[in-house]
Amino acid sequence: xxxALTRLADWSAGTPKRLWLIAFALFFTLTGSWAAASPLxxxxxxxxxxxxxxxxxxxxxxxxxxxxxxxxxGIEGHFAETGVQLPEWYRNLPTVHECYSWKERQxxxxxxxLGNSGKTAQATTAAGRYHPGYYLVTGWPSLxxxxxxxxxxxxxxxxxxxxxxxxxxxxxxxxWRRRSLVMLGVFxxxxxxxxxxxxxxxxxxxxIAAGILVWTALLSVVxxxxxxxxxxxLARLGIGGLVLINIRPLGLIxxxxxxxxxxxxxxxxxxxxxxxxxxxxxxxxxLLGLATAGALLWAAKHPDNSKIDIPDSLTxxxxxxxxxxxxxxxxxxxxxxxxxxxxxxxxxxxxxxxAVLATVVVLALVHGRARDVVALLGMLVAxxxxxxxxxxxxxxxxxxxxxxxxxxxxxxxxxxxxxxxxATRAPEHGLPxxxxxxxxxxxxxxxxxxAFYWTLRRFAVGTGGSxxxxxxxxxxxxxxxxxxxxxAVAACxxxxxALLRDRRDGAARFPDLGSPRTGRHSRVxxxx
Numbered sequence: 001x002x003x004a005l006t007r008l009a010d011w012s013a014g015t016p017k018r019l020w021l022i023a024f025a026l027f028f029t030l031t032g033s034w035a036a037a038s039p040l041x042x043x044x045x046x047x048x049x050x051x052x053x054x055x056x057x058x059x060x061x062x063x064x065x066x067x068x069x070x071x072x073x074g075i076e077g078h079f080a081e082t083g084v085q086l087p088e089w090y091r092n093l094p095t096v097h098e099c100y101s102w103k104e105r106q107x108x109x110x111x112x113x114l115g116n117s118g119k120t121a122q123a124t125t126a127a128g129r130y131h132p133g134y135y136l137v138t139g140w141p142s143l144x145x146x147x148x149x150x151x152x153x154x155x156x157x158x159x160x161x162x163x164x165x166x167x168x169x170x171x172x173x174x175x176w177r178r179r180s181l182v183m184l185g186v187f188x189x190x191x192x193x194x195x196x197x198x199x200x201x202x203x204x205x206x207x208i209a210a211g212i213l214v215w216t217a218l219l220s221v222v223x224x225x226x227x228x229x230x231x232x233x234l235a236r237l238g239i240g241g242l243v244l245i246n247i248r249p250l251g252l253i254x255x256x257x258x259x260x261x262x263x264x265x266x267x268x269x270x271x272x273x274x275x276x277x278x279x280x281x282x283x284x285x286x287l288l289g290l291a292t293a294g295a296l297l298w299a300a301k302h303p304d305n306s307k308i309d310i311p312d313s314l315t316x317x318x319x320x321x322x323x324x325x326x327x328x329x330x331x332x333x334x335x336x337x338x339x340x341x342x343x344x345x346x347x348x349x350x351x352x353x354x355a356v357l358a359t360v361v362v363l364a365l366v367h368g369r370a371r372d373v374v375a376l377l378g379m380l381v382a383x384x385x386x387x388x389x390x391x392x393x394x395x396x397x398x399x400x401x402x403x404x405x406x407x408x409x410x411x412x413x414x415x416x417x418x419x420x421x422x423a424t425r426a427p428e429h430g431l432p433x434x435x436x437x438x439x440x441x442x443x444x445x446x447x448x449x450x451a452f453y454w455t456l457r458r459f460a461v462g463t464g465g466s467x468x469x470x471x472x473x474x475x476x477x478x479x480x481x482x483x484x485x486x487x488a489v490a491a492c493x494x495x496x497x498a499l500l501r502d503r504r505d506g507a508a509r510f511p512d513l514g515s516p517r518t519g520r521h522s523r524v525x526x527x528x
Contacts, residue, residue, distance in 0.1 A: 016171050019497065024167035027195075029490035031163055034199030035155035037456050037476040037483040039108040040096065040148060043200040044340055044403070045126065047093035048081075050201055052127040053139030053154055055084035061132050065305065066124050080305040082128020087146065088117040101340040105464040109474035116147055129302040131295060133246040134203045137161055152477075154201050162198030162209035165243065166190060168236050169216040170497060175233075176224045178423040180437045183498040185419030186216060187444055188356055189412035192336035192345060192451040197405060203247045204405045210247070211254055211409030212416070213240035218262040219420040221275060231280045238284030244409060245291045249299045252292055254410040257382070261413060264375040265421070310399055319395030323388045323402060330387055333404025334411055338455040341403065345451040352447035356440045357415055364418040367426035376421070379414045383407065434499075441495040449488045456480050 041047045055063065063082035070079045092114050099110040127135075138161070141153035166186075173182040189212045198205035217237035221230065244251040266272065275281055335353050336345035361380075365373055391402040426433075457465070460472035460480050472480055 016174070019174055020167050020171045023170040023494065023497070024163050026490045026494035027163035027166045027190075028159055030195050030487060030494065031159035031198040031205075032156055033452070033483050033487040033490070034196045035152065035159050036199075036478065037452075037459075037480070037487075038196075038199070038338075039100075039111060039459055039474065039476075040114075040151050041093055041111075042097050042101070042108065042339055042459065043197070043202060046200055046202055047096070048125045048127040049135070049138075049203070050093055050151055050154065051084065051086065051090055051123050051125040052082075052130065053135040053201055054086055054090060054142040054150075055082075055123075055125070055128075055139075056132045056135040057139030057143055058086070060084045062302075063125075063128055064122075066122075067307070068124055068126075078307045079126060080129075081124040081126050083122045083124050084128070085120050086123045088119045088121040089115040089147070090123040091121055093123075097340065100459075100462075102342045104342060104458060105462040107462045107465070107473040108459040111474075114148060118146070129299075129304060130203060130248060131246055131298050134206055138201055151201075155199055158201055158205055159199045161243075162205050165206075165209035165213045165240060166198075168239070169213045172213070172216045172220050172233065172236055174497060174500065175220065175226070175229055176423055178428070178433075178502050180434060180498050180500050180502065181419045181423040182216075182219075182416075183500070184356075184437050184440055185360070185416040186212065187441060187495050187498060188353070188360070188415040188419075189215070191334060191353065191408075192349065192448050193334055193338075193405060194408065194412075195448075196336065196338055196455075204408075206243055207247050207251060207254075207409040208405070208412065210240045210243035210251075211258070212412050213237075214244055214255060214258050215262075215413045215416045218258055219265070219416055222262045222266045223420050223424045225274070227274070230275065230278060234275075234278065234280045234284055238287060241284075241288050242291050245288065245295050249295060250406065251409065252295065255288075257410050258413055261375050261379060261417065264371055264378070265417070304398075306398075308397070308399060310396055314395055314399065316392045316396060319400060320388050320392035322400060323391045324384070326402075327384055327387075330402070330404035330407065331383075334408045336451045337404065338451075339458070343455055343458045346454045349447040349451045349454075352443045356444060357418075359436075359440070360415055360418040360422065363426065363431075364421040368421045369425065372421045372425065376414075376417060379417060383411050383414060386410070428502075437498055441498045445491045445495055448491050449484075452487045452491075453484050456484060 041050070063084045066081050066083040067078040068081045092112070096111050096114060097108075099112075100106040100108050138154050138157040141157060142150045144150070145153055169186050170183060173179055173186050176182045194205075194208045194212070198209055213236055217233050217240060220233050221237070241255050244255050331354075332344065332350060333341065336349055337343070338345070361376060364376055368376065386407055387402050390406075391400060422433075456476070457463075457467070457480075459476075460474050462473075465471075465473075476483060
């Protein structure tokens, strides 16, 4: 059985193009399943992003500022939203989820119809200040298909974008000599929350997927140098960076943090000079510089003019203490906390994911050199302290609004750094590495499928309903059985590349990565 799975994995990775296409199709199946099987508007602020995307697709890049009363995290205020002109039924989106959100025992069957009025009216969105790039990609289907079908198509566009980024990360990991280990890091970074947000109309999905690609490409440049592969890795890094920086201002911080921590791992002399001599580096640096300037200019021209009644008791110190106390909650939110943060995954999922992450981090600390250990411990500290610093510095202005997914584009670097250190520093003998990878990906698949079904069940019958949603009050298009089975098959298939033989055993399976003259791999020796 194991031998058959290995042969199947080797066939799927016959060439980088084939591997990318297969990984893309499988990731799209996973993210698209989340898109199809989740009620419209059931994810955080999705109604605002639907409206923003539909408006941008119609050429309304900006709009009229409208002060809207809201209560966020228990704090009342008048929030500055953007008024746009859309078909009247878009005005129903902000309330379509309210009958079941934060009521775990209530299935989504109570959601009212959106209506079908084609009359134009003003709708408001809290996402009007966000950079329009992501919304140009996701919003155009609303011009072709009206009503809920158009909204589902917008979700599928987000899923396509994120799946392409994740597939590129898998191909990049497959270029390593000990590629099964590195691909384990990619699959561990692609948490159920990553796949869930990728299937929603929400820029968080694109941020997280781009973060995984940025980290994978950067670590490949630093720890697995290969002059033949350098240009394509720089291209993937550039593409991931462009997406990350152009989605939200935080993307620039996450990109800079990834660069800093990856450079901490660089120990090979002359590597930096080799990279700096590449024209491709300067080309992508120029594009990223322009993107950064554009993103900063956009943010400067679109300030948040909301007026929020922050209580005097919410000081910087109080906010820091509360945020630190919420660390466990934020970690769970990065792994999988669905709906409007009202639907936790089953405990099994958290235990499995944390066990896999803890294992690879501990192994990296054991086998890493001094600078590797410093970098890994620094990442652990950053995952805990960045939310504390970020929220404490802004709490007196906007309140306690932090969510775990905000940090995920940066935090994905922890498992990726850990497996990269193991792949370059740990001896190949002494531990059954392939068995460890195999057991880990099997556990991740089971946990991922459990999270998907648990969330679908919550929407179908509520948490108080039957464990098997045979009498579903709400069902997605196609039914819950179809999407659960499809998701399970794709989740099993997408991790097959992690069963690949190491490059020394199967380098010929990536023939187009070799030297144009000899067909062999012209590799720079990896660090000892």
